Amino acid sequence: MSRKMVTIDGNTAAAHVAHATNEVIAIYPITPSSVMGEISDAKSAVGEKNIWGNVPSVVEMQSEGGAAGAVFTASQGLLLMIPNMFKIAGELTSTVFHVSARAIAAQALSIFGDHSDVMSCRSTGWAFFCSNNVQEAMDFALISQSSTLRSRVPFLHYFDGFRTSHEVLKVEELTFDDMRAMLDDKLIDEHKGRGLNPDRPVMRGTAQNPDVYFQGRETVNPYYPKCIDIVEEEMNKFAKLTGRKYKLVDYVGAKDAERVVVVMGSGAEVVEETVQNLVKKGEKVGVVKIRLYRPFPLDAFIKALPKTVKKIAVLDRTKEPGSLGEPIYLDVRTAIGEAMADGKFKFKGYPVIVGGRYGLGSKEFNPAMAKAVLDNLKSAKPKNKFVVGIEEDVTNCSLKLDPAYKNPMDGVYQAMFYGLGSDGTVGANKNSIKIIGEETKNNAQAYFVYDSKKAGSMTTSHLRFGKKQIRAPYLVQESDFVACHNFSFLEKYDMLSKAKPGATFLLNAPFDHNEVWDKIPKEVQQQIIAKKLKFFVIDGVKLGNEIGLGPRINVIMQTAFFKISNIIPLKTAVASIKDAIKKSYGTRRWTPA
Numbered sequence: 072m073s074r075k076m077v078t079i080d081g082n083t084a085a086a087h088v089a090h091a092t093n094e095v096i097a098i099y100p101i102t103p104s105s106v107m108g109e110i111s112d113a114k115s116a117v118g119e120k121n122i123w124g125n126v127p128s129v130v131e132m133q134s135e136g137g138a139a140g141a142v143f144t145a146s147q148g149l150l151l152m153i154p155n156m157f158k159i160a161g162e163l164t165s166t167v168f169h170v171s172a173r174a175i176a177a178q179a180l181s182i183f184g185d186h187s188d189v190m191s192c193r194s195t196g197w198a199f200f201c202s203n204n205v206q207e208a209m210d211f212a213l214i215s216q217s218s219t220l221r222s223r224v225p226f227l228h229y230f231d232g233f234r235t236s237h238e239v240l241k242v243e244e245l246t247f248d249d250m251r252a253m254l255d256d257k258l259i260d261e262h263k264g265r266g267l268n269p270d271r272p273v274m275r276g277t278a279q280n281p282d283v284y285f286q287g288r289e290t291v292n293p294y295y296p297k298c299i300d301i302v303e304e305e306m307n308k309f310a311k312l313t314g315r316k317y318k319l320v321d322y323v324g325a326k327d328a329e330r331v332v333v334v335m336g337s338g339a340e341v342v343e344e345t346v347q348n349l350v351k352k353g354e355k356v357g358v359v360k361i362r363l364y365r366p367f368p369l370d371a372f373i374k375a376l377p378k379t380v381k382k383i384a385v386l387d388r389t390k391e392p393g394s395l396g397e398p399i400y401l402d403v404r405t406a407i408g409e410a411m412a413d414g415k416f417k418f419k420g421y422p423v424i425v426g427g428r429y430g431l432g433s434k435e436f437n438p439a440m441a442k443a444v445l446d447n448l449k450s451a452k453p454k455n456k457f458v459v460g461i462e463e464d465v466t467n468c469s470l471k472l473d474p475a476y477k478n479p480m481d482g483v484y485q486a487m488f489y490g491l492g493s494d495g496t497v498g499a500n501k502n503s504i505k506i507i508g509e510e511t512k513n514n515a516q517a518y519f520v521y522d523s524k525k526a527g528s529m530t531t532s533h534l535r536f537g538k539k540q541i542r543a544p545y546l547v548q549e550s551d552f553v554a555c556h557n558f559s560f561l562e563k564y565d566m567l568s569k570a571k572p573g574a575t576f577l578l579n580a581p582f583d584h585n586e587v588w589d590k591i592p593k594e595v596q597q598q599i600i601a602k603k604l605k606f607f608v609i610d611g612v613k614l615g616n617e618i619g620l621g622p623r624i625n626v627i628m629q630t631a632f633f634k635i636s637n638i639i640p641l642k643t644a645v646a647s648i649k650d651a652i653k654k655s656y657g658t659r660r661w662t663p664a
Contacts, residue, residue: 074313077244078508078515081202081235082106084209084242085169085228090114091121092216092250099132101148102182103232104171122247122254145232146173149188153195159225160196162275163294165262166225167215168197171236172336172388174432183433184232186336186388190398192227196291198298199365201335202230204544205240210315211362213245213253218305220258222298224366231337231388233433234544238337239501239517241508249312253305295366302363303371317362319371324357325350327379330448333403334386335361337544338429338436342386344542345441348478355379356445361399369406373416382423382448383407386459388430396456400426423448427457427470434460437545438478443470477548483537486552486632487569489560492521492528495625496556500532502651503629507536510639510647516541529560536638550574552636556611556628561591567598575635576604579611579624607635626652 079087086107090096096115098108108131115129149170159166172189174181189199200215202208208230215226230236267273279287303319310316324331324346332342339360346358359375376383387397395401404424410416427444430436440459447453447470456468463469490496497519508515513536520531533547553570554577560566561578570576576599580587587608588596599606609631611624620626626648633644 074243074246074249076241076508078239078241078505079205080106080237080239081205081208081230082171082237083110084205085212085230086110086114088209088212088216088245088250089167089169090119090127091247092213092254093121093127094123094125096127096129097132098129099148101145101173103173103184103236104145104148104169106236107169107171122250145171146175146182146188150175150191153192156192156195156197156225156227158276161288161291163223163291164225164265165219165223167212167219168225168227169212170227170229171232172229173232181432184234184236185431185433186229186231187390187431189227189229190387190389190391193365193398196224197365198222198224198226198302198363200226200228200302200363201361202228202235203335203337203339203360203362204235204542205238206242206315207317208235209242209245210309210313210317213250214302214305214309214317217253217255217308218298218302220255220262221305222294222301224294224298231430231433231544234337234430234518237519238544239504239515240541241513241515243313243315245313252312253309299363299366299368299371303368318375319363319368320375321360321362322357322375322377323347323360324377325355326377327355328357328377329355329379329381330384330445331357331359331376331380331382332384332386332441332444333359333361333399335364335399336388338386338388338441340542340544341436341438342441342444344478345438345445348438349442349445354445364399364402367402367406369410370415372403372406373410376416378418380418380422381420382453383425384444384448384453385424385426386429386444387426388428390428390431396426397428400424423453425453425455425457427455427459429459435545436460437548439472439474439476440470442476443472446470446473478543480535480543480549482539483535483541483543484552484636484638485547485550486532486534486554486636487547487550488532488534488554488556488628488632489564489566490530490532490556490625492530494556495623496628497521497530497532499625499629500534502648503632504534504536506644506647506651507534507638510643511536513537513638514539514541516543518544518546520546529557529564552632553577554628554632555579556624561595565594567595567602567604570598570602570604572602574602574604575607577607577609577628577631577635579628580608581610581612582608583610584608607631 090111096111100108112129174185175187202211215228219226306317323343342358385400385403387399459470504515504517515536518533549571550569552575555566556579558580611627
């Protein structure tokens with residue numbers, strides 16, 4: 072079966088499946104999940120049909136009260152749904168919520184990602200299914216849809232807000248035939264048959280007294296062990312269709328690993344890449360990636376652990392003050408304790424288990440941090456309840472990092488673009504990575520950094536592409552190409568700290584090439600010389616004014632990037648840029664000032 076490769080973000084990946092496999096879609100856009108709702112709304116607005124030939128009805132909730140029944144959401148929007156989530160699970164109603172997991176406002180509001188919102192829903196009775204990257208966001212959206220129909224347990228399918236929801240990656244797109252093959256029409260008819268209908272009256276939502284409530288609450292028990300088996304079967308079915316094999320719990324690393332990290336979400340990708348690099352150097356390390364978190368797959372988890380494990384670090388992307396530990400840590404301790412008590416797994420002694428927090432509010436989690444977690448396990452008494460990625464100098468629970476440690480990125484071209492919020496740099500780079508992904512055989516990845524103010528602040532675009540698979544959900548650390556789209560940044564920021572020796576530096580400057588050297592700060596001059604950078608200068612604003620673009624220099628700088636890097640022939644690049652402009656702005660109306 073022929074499938075096309077597409078270069079998209081995590082929200083788009085999930086929405087591709089969600090729109091195609093539903094008839095009614097309720098949305099309540101909250102950053103960073105808004106794109107899922109916007110895409111679904113846009114698809115239905117132009118009459119795009121689902122796999123059954125119908126145009127899904129998309130309903131945007133107009134208030135927080137209405138949000139309690141919506142599907143695409145995050146953060147406080149998800150917490151508003153908790154009462155209904157209990158009800159949906161209690162009545163065994165097949166449902167899927169797609170959530171780009173986001174921080175909950177605590178000491179401050181954060182629009183960025185961690186697992187605080189989804190972990191607040193653990194007791195609702197929903198299945199929790201976690202995607203680690205953009206490809207999995209698409210794949211697991213479909214597996215969760217087929218699994219909920221079979222199990223009648225509602226599914227909360229989630230992935231890291233911003234880090235996965237907004238990361239652009241080249242992935243294989245699921246076809247409508249794939250989706251039809253995964254979904255059973257008989258189960259769909261049965262699901263519809265359970266809907267409220269005056270011709271088939273049923274009583275639901277009753278109030279119960281102490282004589283029967285307890286008994287009724289326990290009636291869901293048989294469904295959860297079956298749900299674990301169903302998800303595994305659906306994963307196997309999916310593997311036969313696509314060739315992509317997933318397990319309830321996956322292990323990567325040395326067969327005789329003694330130190331193991333347990334994690335889920337995009338952080339698992341970072342740990343996996345680091346583990347593979349350290350194993351090549353002879354270290355006995357591994358990573359356990361939990362995919363189905365609820366119902367917790369005890370047997371699959373124990374089976375995934377290498378028999379040689381001596382020490383385990385559990386990473387959580389949330390904080391529960393006052394608890395003995397964060398959610399996954401507590402589950403892992405309980406799982407190993409139960410397994411050993413029942414004789415299901417005989418370790419060489421009870422392993423040392425420690426827990427730690429990382430990545431709250433989209434805090435960077437990179438290979439140096441993953442290595443710090445593994446290095447902590449080398450200690451005779453590893454630090455427990457640690458944090459990694461920040462300097463915590465109040466209770467001194469942070470792990471020390473080796474900032475020089477990096478995983479090799481051989482064969483991957485890395486580029487960084489510094490722009491001003493709303494100047495079009497981010498939009499142009501999104502188009503650039505899609506052009507590279509579609510016009511070449513390269514794998515491609517892009518991530519964009521901007522703060523909650525967005526317009527007027529500095530943005531940084533991080534692009535990677537190359538022949539090898541890119542598993543690096545963290546910022547570029549060593550760049551082959553650096554572009555500064557605003558000359559004033561040279562005085563404020565260290566633009567070239569991450570430029571490799573011999574890298575290319577493209578500067579937008581309001582000066583002629585003969586005079587620009589004397590205008591740039593001495594520190595920048597020194598870096599250019601010391602790193603032997605290839606230095607290119609362009610007056611994008613002057614060119615923009617000459618051709619009628621005004622100060623919007625994004626397309627000019629984008630063209631210069633393709634010209635200098637020579638990734639694809641310039642003629643092809645220009646044609647693709649023009650096509651991308653039509654797609655991006657062709658529906659917009661311009662009104663003269």
